[in-house]
Each structure stands twice: as C-alpha cells, then as structure tokens.
Amino acid sequence: MSRADRDRDDDAPAGTALLRAEGLTRTHRGEGGPVHAVRGVDLHVDRGEFVAVTGPSGAGKSTLLHLLGGLQRPDSGRIWIDGRRVDGYSETRWAVLRRRRVGVVFQFFNLVSNLTVADNVELPALLAGVPPRAARETRAGLLAELGMDGKERAMPGELSGGEQQRVALARALVNHPDLLLADEPAGSLDSRGTREVLRLLTRFHRRGQTIVLVTHDARMASAADRVLSLFDGRITDDAPLDGDGPGGGNGRRGRGVSGVLGLKD
C-alpha cells in the first residue's frame, strides 16, 4: 500500500469536504502564560466553497488558518485535506502540500525581495518540478490576468502594496492549488487595494477555486458563501450568506453579511 493510500485509510469522515478539521486546539506559550488561541474547532469546507473566517482581534483567526495550512501545529485535533489525514505531516510533507495543493497569501505579501516579479511567481512551480517553459507560460498568463504583465522584470520593492499582493496571489495560484488560504490579504491595503483583492478572489472563486479567507472586513466577508464567526478560540456562528454581497455569494438562502456580523444595514 502506498503512503497516500495509508493516509486515506485513516478514518476520514464521510462526506465531500475538501477541508475538514475536528477538535483543533492550539495554545501559545505567551510571556504572560498560556494563551488558548484555538479551542476545539470543527469545520468543513466543500470543494468550490468560499468561506470567510471573521471575529474580533485576538479571536484566533490567524492561528486557525496557520493550523489549516500546516504553518503551526495543533496541540490536538485532526485535519483532512481531500480525505487525506494531514495533521501528522512532517514539515517537509507540509511544504510539499503547500507547494502543490494549498496556496497561502498573507497580509504582508512575503515576496522574495531580491527576485523579480516573474521569478517570485515561477519559483513555486519550478520547485514543484514544473518544466521551465510551462512555468513561464502559467506565470505570464496569471500576471496578465492580474493586470501585472508590464511589471514582470520589476523587483517587489518597486511595486505598490496592491501590486505586491497581486504578485503574491499569482504565486499562491501558480500550481493550481485545490485550496487557497488567505490571511487578511487586504489588511495592509487602502480601500482601492481592498476592492481589487476582493474582485480577484471573487473571480477565482467563480471559476471554482476553494477559498478560506480570514478577514476583519465585512465587505470582504460578504463575498463568501459562508461566514464562520470566531470568538475566544471557538466558532460561535456558521452562517451561509444570502448572496447579497459584492461577490454575490452562491445564491443560497441565508442571512445577509450585516446580520451575520451584527452590523446595521
């Protein structure tokens, strides 16, 4: 039996979720003592779904996203991606998974400052063993789509924040990941940059990209199909949206984002 088959046999719950987690906990060792950032979170994200995770500062949103992307380890709990149990993966196996199947974007872009825009985007493809010509073609297509085709030779430091985030998005998508994890991707951008990131996420979602987005921003959350509210490390609400947001949601019946987030219309 191959290693992949063994992983699959590991009592994956029934259902079609692309991402599933059960009983996730994570306690940080803070200077003032332990911080229970994530306390027993269960979640599932179906293939093609766009799920926003929202909640006040310190609720545990980033920690949860880091657990789901293998950037931090849970103290307990289990994670499956496409039916495969991944929470016990080594650093190396998580790195391979992130390169091939799970794209990640952060608030502060994390581009390699001494590589050009083109090289930043191509790098994960080359590391994944994609032939150079195919990597170039995918990079060129993505950057053109993101309105960055004139900037391929630029260095990240020569770009605006919004442009850097578009490059980071292209890098995260270059290997056609099953799942895109985004942690406050517009958190350091102005309102125009925020609208642009939202427009791009919505566009990729409409084409079938599965997305988990951590955001404070009600407008960004309103593009999702479903909003998970996190408070003090626990999910306190899991609400489908009614499709009235700028992204249109998925047309399912549910509350408007204002109701979910407790905002006035």
Ligand SMILES: Nc1ncnc2c1ncn2[C@@H]1O[C@H](COP(=O)(O)OP(=O)(O)OP(=O)(O)O)[C@@H](O)[C@H]1O
């Ligand atoms: N590496 C760490 N060491 C110690 N404590 C941490 C660490 N990372 C996060 N925390 C604490 O864990 C709690 C949850 O943090 P987390 O960043 O996950 O929340 P968040 O909801 O994403 O917050 P924000 O919206 O402000 O980014 C907070 O109390 C935070 O101070």
